[in-house]
Amino acid sequence: MRKKRVFSGIQPSGTLHIGNYLGAIRQWLVEQKYKEGYFCIVDMHAITVPQDPEILRRRVRELAAVYLASGLDPRYSTIFVQSHVPAHAEACWILNCVTPVGWLERMTQYKSKAQQGASVSAGLLDYPVLQAADILLYDTDEVPVGEDQKQHVELSRDIAQRFNRLYGETFVLPEAVIPTSGSRIRAFNEPSRKMSKSEAQIRGHAVNLIDEPDEIRLTIQQAVTDSGREILFSDDPHRAGINNLLEVYELFTGLDRQAIEVHFAGKGYGVLKKELIEVVVEALRPIRERYYKLLANPAEIDQILRAGAEKARAVAEPKLFQMKKRVGFLIT
Ligand code: AMP
Ligand code: TRP
8 A cells, every 4th residue: 555645844044942842843753754745845835935045045955854853764765845846847737727716815924925025926815825835736635734734734635636628637635634732833933823933033932942951941941820729721812821831741752631631730830941941941952953064964865855855856857747638738
């Protein structure tokens, strides 16, 4: 039987925080050996909003180092840069031509980014079609992502279905895999909102994956909670701050919710914060150490990315060829 295909990606557009890790990357590591995983650094998505070229280039290597430091292993998983595999751009064009603009205008990420920016590029509107190309080129079964990407994965599925209907069975219909806990980690300084890469540098907003222990300590100590005293999981929006701290504790310790509530029964918020700091510092220490070791040797990272692109091309190109035949391009 064919191994399940897994595809996911992150934009090299900011500092990775524990939300990215708990919502996305952590799931990628699960069963890495038993599934066929493709993990992409989506630089073409990043330029849908303005980027400084030198910073973008640097961040691509840094994101590759984060993938590796978090535990992705190139012996099992394919790690590559989107722009190194031109099939993504070509497939995107073909898929563009079967995607109604109305579908794209409905995307919530587009609507919120379009509201923020002064001018909106065609690329920003087209963003989810490129994402569909990423996913569909690999006959992907599962797309492990955080909650905010669910709508994009469903759109990929709709595009695949439409292409299949118009041109005959071509694509596997992908499914989003969203963790039950950790799919939407909230900002420590503003628990009504999600932790976001674009705000990760704001003091108190996020614990970043490569933060030093002192920074982690400060962010968690200052985390906004409420005036209550019970340490219980809850979906009451007024208790979102405490629930968020508990979720992070749950995910980094692997303990179950009931055991955690029993452990903290009768204790104050200060105790939870103190223990959480220890847990997070220790969980991130090995990632940070591996990260800096890897970055000290950029040639090795580049070599892994070159090999990854080659493996990715071997899958994406035959699929693209099939798409071209289906739509009627002359193959000579
Ligand atoms: P982004 O930071 O938007 O590039 O997202 C990269 C990956 O991390 C995607 O799979 C997101 O769904 C996931 N992600 C982003 N922010 C969070 C968050 N606050 N909680 C959980 N997952 C997140
Ligand atoms: N849009 C995703 C995000 O912002 C990144 C992404 C691009 C992606 N292509 C993908 C995620 C394919 C999963 C599969 O997080």
